[in-house]
Amino acid sequence: MERDDVVGRPTGAAKVRVERGPVAKFAAAVHNGSPVYADQAAAAAAGFAAIPVPPTFAFSAIQYWGAFPEEQPADPTGGSNPLAEIMGGLLSKGGMILHGEQEFIYHRPVVVGDVLSCEGKVTDLYSKESSSGKVMTFLVTEDEYRDEQGELVLTSRMNLIHRA
Amino acid sequence: MAEAKLSFDAVSVGDEAPSFTHKLTRTDLVMYAGASGDFNPMHHDEVAAQAAGLPSVFGHGMLSMGILGKAVTDFVGIGNLKSYKVRFTKQTWPDEELTTRVVVADKKEEDGVKLVVLEVSLANQAGEMKVQGEAVAEAA
Numbered sequence: 001m002e003r004d005d006v007v008g009r010p011t012g013a014a015k016v017r018v019e020r021g022p023v024a025k026f027a028a029a030v031h032n033g034s035p036v037y038a039d040q041a042a043a044a045a046a047g048f049a050a051i052p053v054p055p056t057f058a059f060s061a062i063q064y065w066g067a068f069p070e071e072q073p074a075d076p077t078g079g080s081n082p083l084a085e086i087m088g089g090l091l092s093k094g095g096m097i098l099h100g101e102q103e104f105i106y107h108r109p110v111v112v113g114d115v116l117s118c119e120g121k122v123t124d125l126y127s128k129e130s131s132s133g134k135v136m137t138f139l140v141t142e143d144e145y146r147d148e149q150g151e152l153v154l155t156s157r158m159n160l161i162h163r164a
Numbered sequence: 165m166a167e168a169k170l171s172f173d174a175v176s177v178g179d180e181a182p183s184f185t186h187k188l189t190r191t192d193l194v195m196y197a198g199a200s201g202d203f204n205p206m207h208h209d210e211v212a213a214q215a216a217g218l219p220s221v222f223g224h225g226m227l228s229m230g231i232l233g234k235a236v237t238d239f240v241g242i243g244n245l246k247s248y249k250v251r252f253t254k255q256t257w258p259d260e261e262l263t264t265r266v267v268v269a270d271k272k273e274e275d276g277v278k279l280v281v282l283e284v285s286l287a288n289q290a291g292e293m294k295v296q297g298e299a300v301a302e303a304a
Contacts, residue, residue: 022199029199030230031186036167036242046167046242055233055248059226064201099225103249109165109242157249 001086003125010076011083011120011141016066018114020051026061027054043111050111055104058145058156062110063118073117082122083160086139090162100138101159107152116145116153123157130163137162166243169304172271172278181239181266181282186231188223190258196227223256228295232286235264239282240301246279250297261289269298278303 027037032054035042043051053062087097110116124140138161145154186192193207202224205212213221229250236248256262263286270281280303286295 026199029192029195030227030234031192032230032234032237034234034237034242048165048243052165052243054230055237055245056226056230059200060202061200099252101249101251102226102229103247104245105247106245111165 001082001089001125006082006086006122006125009082009122011081011122011143012118013073013076013120014063014067014118015071015073016062016116016118016145017068017071018053018062018066018110018112018116020112022061022065023051023053023057023112026057030054030056048109048111050113052109052111055106056102058104058110058143058154059102059158062116062145076119083139083141086125086137087160087162090137090164093164095134095162095164098161098163099158100161101157103157105155105157107154110145110154114153115148118143118145120144135164137164166302167241169244169302170240170280172280172303175268175271175280175303177268177270179268181235181264183264183266184235185261185263187261188256188258190221192227193221193223193258196224196230200224200226202226220258223258225252225295228252228256228262228286229297231262232264232266232284232295235266236282236284236299236301239266240280240299240303244301244303246300246302248284248297248299250284250295252295253293256288256294262286262294263289266299271303 024038036046120143123142127137140159143156197208265285267283269283282299287293
């Protein structure tokens, strides 16, 4: 698949709710024992209107815990997800998929009670040869999370690598 | 909505945030799988991982980024991060001792906002880099 054919294509959309239990358990799982993630009073003392989420919560956890089936928007991929097509196609010929890079851009803190709309798209596709002569294909996606007022809250960028 | 910010004037390029070390266990991987919803068997199923030719299960990259994230937010205050990005350079394995490193790399002002740029990394006991990247936080 050529770069121009895939950049800009949607990878998915979701509506997510940020709840207290998942945030506290996620913080424990990344060994972040700050009481701000577990205790309403500690969050208030730190100046938060509600318990905030750890910096990496928006990768998988936010959708795993917060995307309820009856609230989900229509699938913008029309059933053909470029992530699955490209990486699935490469993987069917062998090799492995690695999470190469991850970036978060925070426009304001995400807190318990937030209801966010997420839209994802492909932003880049390129390939390189590794030092051992293997073809490496890089697929970059960007997810934008907006609040109920439409304000951009968080941007998440993922770089996936297929190594032949 | 944030904890107390770093003092822009009090931090200098080269300053290091307090570091901590965590010894990775298989229980950590199971907890992260359950908390994140990432059930790739290579991270929790020893039998499947060995059948795939690996010595054992290995850690989620995002678990490494999460552990390192604590060292970052402990230093800059929760709610003050503007961005956080990493490259996953090596897999992590159970029983490795992972140590955080957060160093002030730059100080700058953009549109009247005081920013501190941090070089961040997580390495094992042999100094092998697992995760390397950059975080930017608002200071006061």
